[in-house]
Amino acid sequence: MRDDFLHRLLRALEEGRPVVTATLLPEGSQALILPLEPDAGEGAPGWDPVEGGSLLDEARKALLEDRSASITSEVGTVFLRPYNPPVRLVVVGAVHITAPLAQMAGAAGIEVHVVDPRTAFATAERFPGVHVLDRWPAEALEELQPDHRTAVVTLTHDAKLDDPALRAALASPAFYVGALGSTRTHAKRVKRLREDGVSEEDIGRIRAPVGVDIGARTPAEIAVAILAELVAHLRRAEAS
Amino acid sequence: MNTDEEVLATAAAWRASGMEVALATVVRTWGSAPRPAGSHMAVNGSGDFCGSVSGGCVETAVVDAALEVIQSGEGRQLSFGVTDEMAWEVGLACGGKVAIWVERVG
Numbered sequence: 001m002r003d004d005f006l007h008r009l010l011r012a013l014e015e016g017r018p019v020v021t022a023t024l025l026p027e028g029s030q031a032l033i034l035p036l037e038p039d040a041g042e043g044a045p046g047w048d049p050v051e052g053g054s055l056l057d058e059a060r061k062a063l064l065e066d067r068s069a070s071i072t073s074e075v076g077t078v079f080l081r082p083y084n085p086p087v088r089l090v091v092v093g094a095v096h097i098t099a100p101l102a103q104m105a106g107a108a109g110i111e112v113h114v115v116d117p118r119t120a121f122a123t124a125e126r127f128p129g130v131h132v133l134d135r136w137p138a139e140a141l142e143e144l145q146p147d148h149r150t151a152v153v154t155l156t157h158d159a160k161l162d163d164p165a166l167r168a169a170l171a172s173p174a175f176y177v178g179a180l181g182s183t184r185t186h187a188k189r190v191k192r193l194r195e196d197g198v199s200e201e202d203i204g205r206i207r208a209p210v211g212v213d214i215g216a217r218t219p220a221e222i223a224v225a226i227l228a229e230l231v232a233h234l235r236r237a238e239a240s
Numbered sequence: 241m242n243t244d245e246e247v248l249a250t251a252a253a254w255r256a257s258g259m260e261v262a263l264a265t266v267v268r269t270w271g272s273a274p275r276p277a278g279s280h281m282a283v284n285g286s287g288d289f290c291g292s293v294s295g296g297c298v299e300t301a302v303v304d305a306a307l308e309v310i311q312s313g314e315g316r317q318l319s320f321g322v323t324d325e326m327a328w329e330v331g332l333a334c335g336g337k338v339a340i341w342v343e344r345v346g
Binding site: 001002003006007009010013023025026027028067068069070079081082083109 | 243244245248249251252255263265266267268276277278315316317341343344345346
């Protein structure tokens, strides 16, 4: 790998651009592909697969599945290595569960954003390494634009904060939407969302009570349950 | 624990400080391999490394190969399989198999 190639790759990663490296094996020449960008085809090598679509299609697929792939081209084996920007987790509510959840998600390589308009709660000091937004959830989500690699979890128990966040999350392609609260709390929430015109299909996307049922009691255990469910959704979505 | 992106950044930092570097990448796995395809490990001319291409089973052998690649400049593909009864042979106890591409950076 040439130094300038490594620098170009690192620059693309810093800029948060989904990028794929293609390496011709065993010869070693390399190409950097930005398959989701409009001018992706320019400068792409002619290493198209022997069967099926183009190298660009395969690179796009590798990104969407977040999985490396080897393809057989006329010039040899091409190894495709996708680099996606980090998965994002938007946590609504700077509450007792938020700290361990942010910490564990960070350890899993997830970029965490904590949203809470109650400035006393959302202080950057309480959440080292986390993006803290002391904004109303609807505004914050408008700014963050959840995509298919974003999870949204509401933890406030406060309908004024959780409901608008859930409505925004359900209107987005977020891969995971979870809401803290008992089955009873959730039933009331569903009623409110229904009255607000949220579709049954979207309501069905909400994971509530949030997290895998492991009998979690402490904030850290609840964080484990949430993170486990989030990862399961992420990897299953990629596989399907 | 380093993410693969951090491994690449370390490789670039080593290069910037004038070191020789090789990058190892898992390019294929069979069965239950410990690290998926795409996993990186960077090795410098002193034999220091960061990242991992297995659960610690084959890293030493990869460092040796990386030092040779740094010398020769020729990339090479390594493969490691199931550990057999010969206890001294490098392999994966998990029963998987991996192919690793080792290339010089620079």
